[in-house]
Amino acid sequence: MGRFILRRLMQAAPLLLAVVVLNFLLIAFTPGDPITLLVGDFPAPPEYLAQMRRDYGLDQPVWMQLLHYLGKVLQGDFGYSFANQQPVASLILERLGATLELTLTALGLASVLGVAFGVLAARSRGGPADSAIQAASSAGYAVPDFWLGQLLILAFAIGLGWLPSQGYNPVRGVAPGWEGFVQHLRYLLLPALALSMRYLTLITRITRASMLEVMNADYILAARARGSAEWQVVIGHALRNAAAPVLTVIGYNLGFVLAGSALIEAVFAWPGIGRLLYESIAKRDYPVMLAILLMVSVTVVLANLLTDILHRLLDPRLERA
Structure with missing residues (x-):
């Protein structure tokens, strides 16, 4: 290894x-x-x-x-920002936390719900639940992220008034303790949902297809013949053997989620790396643009490496390949 x-x-x-x-x-x-x-x-x-x-x-x-x-x-020096008049490294570090919070939340939401919906669709193949999930995933994948973000703002912020439309925290600051966490979560929910939708639908479809390939395998029939509970068959046998393509999609899309957050952060005024990239393009701030693009490239390389390591841990046969 x-x-x-x-x-x-x-x-x-x-x-x-x-x-x-x-x-x-x-x-x-x-x-x-x-x-x-x-x-x-x-x-x-x-x-x-x-x-x-x-x-x-x-x-x-x-x-x-x-x-x-x-x-x-x-030497680890990414230059000096033309527009912000400060070192690029410190400028990116100031925004990195907000972007990691948004992208990891979106990817986690897409992974958990995508796997759950994919397993449910595979278990009810040809049924109403399967048809509904496939139709919803096709529609969700076709909707652009930034347009979905605007629709969510119109529906939940302007129309219903349930959630804030933009920002990272209330202007007056967050309250201490649990109340402050809930306040911040309200600002995070809409951008995370908008950013996660495309990847949620993709993971759902890959999980369903991968599960259908293994559901009729001999070891699945043997597990059921031994009297194993259905959840053990689905989770312990089918999902584990169907996990490789799902992990590939999740890992390889980590860099794309990071890069794709630029428009979402611009729509929701989220103070992260993506919005900084958007502003740097408008101002032609070369050093900031180059540093962010390099960071995205490094993220893609590391995500691919981590995905390959997880594949070898799940399937030891790859170690001898």
Whole structure:
């Protein structure tokens, strides 16, 4: 297992380097000037604009900027934010907690409900519950996340007035103890539900398909012949052997959930990494954009590695492959 992890990390190193280089070049050759956006409508003289470009290193050729950036990244320095006037690393750390809270809640909600609905659909194959779950999953997968977020705001915040429409906490602050936890949960519920819907429907469909493949296997029939309880057959035998594709979907989508939170955080004014990326794109804040894209890439690599490790733990035959 140690050799496997080391080999995967060594394979990921050139991939991450290629991601950094490609992202840098794509952003560098995108039309527009971040200095112009920083200055705004202020009639700055050309000398001042040239000085700002020198200060931020934007007067150098692209290949020199790339080499300088790679050297700083290898030292753990992700640069200085043009728009926020602070180090990128500290800026991301300020927003990281809110994004992790949102994405992990959404992925946990999608995983638990998706597996439960998938098992229920497989157990009632061809029945009303199966048809309803398949129809709902198809509709949920087709709805864009940001549009679903707006629909939830219209329904539960504006129409019914049950939940707040935007923000992270009440403006006056949260109350101490359990009451404060409930207040914060009300702000978290709608964005987490909007972000989780696409992955919930995907996990539901994968779980159902994987369960149907194993429900008629010989070991399932043998377990029932031994008189095992139905929940033991479904959970202990069928679901465990059907778990590999489900784990693959959950693990491989972790990075996409993190990247997809940008629009959801913008819709719900959630102060996380996704909203920071959205704002950085609008302001052409190169260092922040590059750091967030690199963080998403690292998350995808680590999520894939963790998924492969879990596969080997669930199926020891893979260890000898």
